Amino acid sequence: MSSTPISVTALAAMKSRGERIVALTCYDACFARLLDAAGVDLLLVGDSLGMVLQGHATTVPVTVEQMAYHTACVSRGRERALVVADLPFLSCATPERALDNAARLMQEGGAHVVKLEGGAPMLEIVRRLTEQGVPVCAHLGLLPQSVHRIGGYRFQGRDHASSEAIRHDALAMQDAGASLLVLECVPAALAAEIGVTLTIPVIGIGAGAGCDGQVLVLHDMLGLHPGRPPSFSRDFMHGRGSIAESIAAYVESVRDGSFPAAVETPY
Numbered sequence: 001m002s003s004t005p006i007s008v009t010a011l012a013a014m015k016s017r018g019e020r021i022v023a024l025t026c027y028d029a030c031f032a033r034l035l036d037a038a039g040v041d042l043l044l045v046g047d048s049l050g051m052v053l054q055g056h057a058t059t060v061p062v063t064v065e066q067m068a069y070h071t072a073c074v075s076r077g078r079e080r081a082l083v084v085a086d087l088p089f090l091s092c093a094t095p096e097r098a099l100d101n102a103a104r105l106m107q108e109g110g111a112h113v114v115k116l117e118g119g120a121p122m123l124e125i126v127r128r129l130t131e132q133g134v135p136v137c138a139h140l141g142l143l144p145q146s147v148h149r150i151g152g153y154r155f156q157g158r159d160h161a162s163s164e165a166i167r168h169d170a171l172a173m174q175d176a177g178a179s180l181l182v183l184e185c186v187p188a189a190l191a192a193e194i195g196v197t198l199t200i201p202v203i204g205i206g207a208g209a210g211c212d213g214q215v216l217v218l219h220d221m222l223g224l225h226p227g228r229p230p231s232f233s234r235d236f237m238h239g240r241g242s243i244a245e246s247i248a249a250y251v252e253s254v255r256d257g258s259f260p261a262a263v264e265t266p267y
């Protein structure tokens with residue numbers, strides 16, 4: 001049985017109907033087939049692959065070449081799910097580079113949407129991409145590509161000034177043409193408020209259950225994190241017999257709003 005492929009407008013329609021969006025990171029065709037068959041709506045080819053696949057301590061070493069390769073692998077495996085690919089570290093340093101690199105992710109990789117980290121300084125790039133027909137997913141809150149500037153993977157938006165900046169940037173991203181927004185590691189109340197304010201879908205990771213959808217790093221939710229997984233993640237393999245069963249449990253838990261629970265919502 002084949003079903004209609006998901007588009008960014010289909011995700012917006014889900015938001016308006018109050019249906020939660022289920023997303024996971026995905027880096028290869030094998031998992032793309034599995035996640036797609038389980039009804040995952042959005043496959044994020046995240047630059048987190050630098051950490052979970054390549055063994056780096058950060059996402060900083062990941063290149064556009066590598067992102068295009070993994071995006072192409074995912075694109076071959078999916079039928080229905082929307083494919084979103086991360087623009088990696090410094091690939092949006094100028095609007096020209098952003099346009100060239102988005103072209104690679106879409107034309108070589110088959111991505112439907114490109115995602116970029118950052119707020120106000122990225123608005124011009126979001127406008128330029130959007131006016132060229134490139135759907136953009138914005139990414140605010142914790143920006144892992146800035147880990148060396150931030151000094152660690154910390155929750156963001158916990159004081160008045162930074163929560164105001166995130167709120168403001170979220171609206172500005174929507175106005176600049178972004179089709180989706182990922183909010184990473186921000187307080188649940190802030191994320192929920194942004195979710196009801198914006199018309200575009202807001203997908204949270206470490207941002208509470210009030211978002212329009214959830215995303216997790218695939219390896220974390222399969223219990224494959226080396227050491228202690230992030231506090232906002234859940235090991236869906238725990239007590240289950242197969243990967244397929246665990247993915248199905250994640251899909252159901254996001255759809256019915258039981259993931260993330262209070263224990264997976266630090267702030």
Ligand SMILES: Nc1nc(=O)c2c([nH]1)NC[C@@H]1CN(c3ccc(C(=O)N[C@@H](CCC(=O)O)C(=O)O)cc3)CN21
Binds near residue numbers: 052059142185229230
């Ligand atoms: N495997 C993996 N999972 C992720 O969620 C993830 C990546 N990699 N790579 C890119 C970014 C980095 N991320 C991370 C990584 C660790 C924490 C973490 O351990 N946070 C602490 C709280 C730290 C604090 O607020 O001071 C936690 O307990 O969750 C958070 C986000 C999220 N993304």
Ligand SMILES: CC(C)C(=O)C(=O)O
Binds near residue numbers: 044182184215
């Ligand atoms: C954590 C998600 C949102 C991401 O950007 C990634 O996997 O690279």
Ligand SMILES: [Mg+2]
Binds near residue numbers: 046047048059086144
């Ligand atoms: Mg990323």
